[in-house]
Amino acid sequence: MTMVDRPGSANRSVYLLVVPLAVFLLLACTPVAEARAKETGSEHEAVELLTKAAKAANRTAYRGVQEVRAWYGRSGCTQTLRVHHVPGRGTEITAASGTGAGRVTNVPDGLSAATPQLQLLTANYRVVRAGVASIAGRLAEIVDAKSAAGEVRARYWLDRATGLLLRRDVFDEDGRLARRSAFTSIDMRSREAPQEMQVAAGGDRGPSGREISLGRVGELRSAGWTVPKRLADRFDLYDVRSTGHAANTSLHLTYSDGISVLSVFEQRGHLDESHLVGWHTAKVGGRTVYLRDTVPRQLTWAGPGTVFTVVTDAPDRAVGSTVRMLPGAEERPGFWARVARGLARIVSWCNPF
Structure with a gap:
């Protein structure tokens, strides 16, 4: 587990990634929008983007490296994952660093919580478009989830071409960054499933239990x-x-x-x-x-x-x-x-x- 310092508030700056890399070990992301949050479209457009994202994994194969970070108080930890997804097969996730390094987890199709989570997201928060950015070399649409008071509770970077979720930031009630998961590299060309995933796909494909x-x-x-x-x-x-x-x-x-x-x-x-x-x-x-x-x-x-x-x-x-x-x-x-x-x-x- 790698310990990292905690960045500040979402509502003070849209792109926390503009702070020095050495401070927060920031992910590969180059902003191409303004430095402050600005709604650029309707709630309807934001819901359409999120709906596209919820369906994206059903039709898009990809493999990439993802960094996941969590902050507890003023410190936190980070983990690097290698992710390989094939529609109809599932997702193979390998912990490349951090807790459980080397562990391989196969997630069959059917474990997705996209539909209920999207329903709960739009019921509990106001979602709005908030600009564009480049994540891992791909153009992404930004969608913010805001509380009734207008505070940003989560920010999503969605691949413009496919809808895949490239990055997600979650903020606590005080506006501080609490969780971040983001691809540092991603390739959407390979559809070949790893051998372990093919074996898993032949068995129980539903959620456990x-x-x-x-x-x-x-x-x-x-x-x-x-x-x-x-x-x-x-x-x-x-x-x-x-x-x-x-x-x-x-x-x-x-x-x-x-x-x-x-x-x-x-x-x-x-x-x-x-x-x-x-x-x-x-x-x-x-x-x-x-x-x-x-x-x-x-x-x-x-x-x-x-x-x-x-x-x-x-x-x-x-x-x-x-x-x-x-x-x-x-x-x-x-x-x-x-x-x-x-x-x-x-x-x-x-x-x-």
Whole structure:
């Protein structure tokens, strides 16, 4: 994991990439628009661009290098990924540096959360066109997602030719940069799938776990599961899955406000702390939890007879609010065993559209 300093506010400057490269290890991006945000089109045009982006991965093959960064307080971490996507096959993601370097994750087609996230994005934020820029040598349309108060909460750079998402910046409630994922290089000519991806494509192509309809959330609560319909300020539940059987059953709950994702794992039992190598305790949302400052961030703690784990790319305040809203207990928290089943979805967040 590489630690980096944290840039400033989105609302003070549109292109944070104009600050010195040595300070923030900035990504390959050369602005060709003005140095301040300016709406250049209607909301309808912005929605059309985002809709095109949501469909782009279904028809565009690409391979490239992507850098993902997250800031926690005044410091943060970065990870470099090699990404290879083939429509109809899926996406192979290799961690080239940072936490888990060398790990290869195959994400089958069918894990995309583009449709519900786009719906939540346009329901919770006002989206507007905000200029053009060059990302990794490709011309990109810029779309801003703004709060009701007009503050930029996310900025998207969408490839003008294909619609692919080339870069995404997420800002916290104070306007500070919280997350960034961007391609530093990308090639859209190769359609050949890696051997591992072809093998994966021949098996289960759907999301991991058994899907449970949102209409059955009431049944889950009656059976003793927590399953909140909403977390933090506006993170709505849009996907529920279960893994394991009987006493080993765990739930994987996915929430989003359209910009960030909260993945919550709820599992019965008391697990072994001895597996928490590389974790540290921290106060989050007024509660002591075990924490890993990775990309994405991981937290775990024990409730009454239940272990909760949160894996998320959301800003700090939303994470704290989530921890407060979920049950906790004074007992010593344990470890979780099934989070790895959701990592394919988590890794794919870097490319939500």
